[in-house]
Amino acid sequence: MxxxxxxxxxxxxxxxxxxxxxxxxxxxxxxxxxxxxxxxxxxxxxxxxxxxxxxxxxxxxxxxxxxxxxxxxxxxxxxxxxxxxxxxxxxxxxxxxxxxxFIGPTADHIRVMGDKITAKDTMKELGVPCVPGSDGGVDTLEDALKIGEEFGYPVIIKATAGGGGKGMKVATSAKDMEKAYRTARAEGKSNFGNDEVYIEKYLTTPRHIEIQVFGDGKGRAVHLGERDCSLQRRHQKVFEEAPGPSITPEERDRIGKICADAVARINYIGAGTIEFLYENGEFYFIEMNTRLQVEHPVTEAIFGVDLVREQIRVAEGLPMSFTQEDLQINGHAIEVRINAEKLPDFRPCPGKITQYHAPGGLGVRMDSALYDGYSIPPYYDSLIGKLIVHGRDRPEALARLNRALGELIVDGVDTTVPLFHALLQEEAIHKGDYNIHWLEHWLETNLGSG
CATH class of the missing domain: 3.40.50.20 (Rossmann fold)
Known part of the structure; x- marks a missing residue:
């Protein structure tokens, strides 16, 4: 120990x-x-x-x-x-x-999954479904145009070392390709020191579904279902839930088993998340995050496990404390990310917290480092808290989220809380009827922001 x-x-x-x-x-x-x-x-x-x-x-x-x-x-x-x-x-x-x-995966696993092309090739070999696209990096504009013609537009050009939406550009036609290709390479170079890009077919109305996996480093691994992270602004998640409202139990079992088997075969250790675009009943691998996710609490809520405790256990060489058969979904959980940002342009809003009160009650968890009198520094990410709710089903979780948001007090700085109050008035949110583009369109229409 x-x-x-x-x-x-x-x-x-x-x-x-x-x-x-x-x-x-x-x-x-x-x-x-x-x-x-x-x-x-x-x-x-x-x-x-x-x-x-x-x-x-x-x-x-x-x-x-x-x-x-x-x-x-x-x-x-x-x-x-x-x-x-x-x-x-x-x-x-x-x-x-x-x-x-190191409480996490091996350096080799981080290295392999950190390069988008290598990660995609590895996942293909392991039987994980991938988005159709280029075989490796695309070195010239001429090759990019050939790929666009082969797969049909729209396509998306991605920096191999990219992340957080940087180094990603969509080309809707051959006419758009030159600008998108050169811009993606330039962003990759400036943000990650690597201008290599690859190209994939661009799915028009996908959802963002991610599978939580966990391995013991000795050839045993499980999956802990999926999270739906489709509500995003500029490729940054703002609202996450588990289980996904669009995923059937059969789909969950199928893709979950594929992911668990894949990480078991490479002796992966610790927590990891395999991210997919999901459209028309099909899953397409986009990347694997070899770490704990911001949104891990929704998975903890529906399975009743402590993922951080489990990370520490396997790092010590202990076996996982649960098997796949032990993992049964209980209810529905939702997380919203509370940022110190001023709407409608989401400008960072550091400053002194004059009053803070966390919501409570059954099924409510607030992960935050705030306290009365704390000064949010201007040097780091604007995330100041995560509000997580758990209910017997999705309608109860949404009602609980609405109640908890009403109890939350963060005075002294602007936050994104009003955004979630507004979203909870939308029929599409209650129906779970949205994709990765929905929030951007809603922001343009309702806040004049995208």
Whole structure:
């Protein structure tokens, strides 16, 4: 059993890991920048170490500082949370070289899944359905035009090292191809230092469905159903639910088994998420995230499991505490991401919290690092909380979400709470009748924002 874990992150996810460690009787170490000296994860951890100035590159992304913090405190393992260094294969290798344990997948698995082309080729070999597209990178505009003609427009050009919607451009015709191709390459180069792109058939009305998988690193793996993350703004998820309102039990079992078998065959260890576009009853692989997802609480709610606790267990070499047969869906869960942003343009809105009250009651969970008097720093992501509700069915979960949003108080800064109040008035939300483009169109119509 680990005696002490260092959490290489901040905010609500750092708190999430610290809480799991405490329940397991494991000590926790928080790292923080000077801007986060008064942050809740620093207050809640057993120990804390300042690792640099506000800039992420000099603090939360500083591998030498994080390793030094482990050496100073005697931490034996590192949990990366999500974001920052959570999918950095080099970081994992350095951790292992220092005799520490990374609570997550191997460096090789992170490396393979971090490159979109390699990930797609690997998944094809493992029997996971993929979107039709180019075989590998597309090096010239001429080749891009040939692929567009072969598969038919629209197509989407994607940076192989991309993420978060960067390096992705749609070409609706051959006329659009040159600009989309050059722009995607330029964004890939500027954001990720890699201008290689690949091309896929662009699905017009898909949903975003992701399968939660978990492996023990010894050839055993399970799936924990799906999450529907179709409500997105600029490829960023804002509303996630499980199970997906459009997925049948038969489809869940089929794609879940494919995913679990795939990660078992590669001896994957820990939590991972295999993401798909889903259209007309078919699943098309788009990427695998080799880490805990922001939206993991909805899966925890319907299966009654603690995914962080399980991550720590398998990192210690222990077996998973459940089998596929143990995992039975109970009810419906929804998560909304509360950001410190000003509508309608979603401009980041850092500042001092003058009053904070978290909603409560049956089936309500609020994951947040806010407190009265806390000053949200301007240097990091604008996510300040996740409101998760669980009900016996989807209508009850939606009603509970509406009630909980009404109880939530965050004064002193603007937030995206009004967006969710408005969305809950929409018939399409209650029917679960939307795709990945629905929210963008709704924002343009209702807020003048996209």
């Amino acid at each position: 680990f005696k002490k874990i260092l959490v290489a992150n901040r905010g609500e996810i750092a708190l999430r890991v610290i809480r799991a460690a405490r329940e397991m009787g494991i000590g926790s170490v928080a790292v923080h920048s000077t801007a986060d000296s008064d942050a809740m994860h620093v207050r809640m951890a057993d120990e804390s170490v300042c690792i640099g100035p506000p800039s992420s590159t000099q603090s939360y992304l500083s591998i030498p500082s994080i390793i030094a913090a482990c050496e100073i405190t005697g931490a034996e393992a590192i949990h990366p949370g999500y974001g920052f260094l959570s999918e950095n294969a080099g970081f994992v290798q350095i951790i292992q070289d220092h005799g520490l344990t």
